[in-house]
Amino acid sequence: SFVLTQTPSVSVVPGQTATITCGGNDIGSHSVHWYQQKPGQAPILVVYDDTDRPSGIPERFSGSNYGNTATLTISGVEAGDEADYFCHVWDNGSDQGVFGGGTKVTVL
């Protein structure tokens, strides 16, 4: 089945840029979605279909997807961005949803 690989943790200074990657075989041919999850809370969709933002999500959150890597970029990181981030695709080959292992973003 399709496997999505995320770096377990990323640390970033406030105001700087956090880059979160999601690797998968030819993931560029899939639509990738990203969720933010804070402790004790349900996930929130922050980017869908590689690059689109739901209403209410700040422009600081952006996504890209090419080749074997999808990327979620958080520009001008704020303390409130500290959370776990999960990537997600639908794998047509196995006809199932697949989530990455998650990346914990720590704001120093």
Next chain:
Amino acid sequence: QITLKESGPALVKPTQTLTLTCTFSGFSLNTSGVGVGWIRQPPGKALEWLALIYWDDDKRYSPSLKSRLTVTKDTSKNQVVLTMTNMDPVDTATYHCAYNPPTGYNYDYWGQGTLVTVSS
């Protein structure tokens, strides 16, 4: 405003069957393309996709759990039910249901989740 809420037992014994209900509002499962998915998360671990049911009763299951899962809908009650048989301690997790829009496979809205512990 779309909301979803999961309900069910907090504790089940090994080998028992788990039944969870997702009660939603703000959308209809009679609407073309709409779906409701189930996702779980063991404590401190990653999200795991379980199942998806569509407006037309089309269903998808995680291949690794397919033999144990059943998902059904009751559109008159705005509910989706997930059944998982032969529960094991490794199935201890928070179980979420989530709204799948007609336009794609992303989950726009999630329920808060319900923690299910499997223990004798």
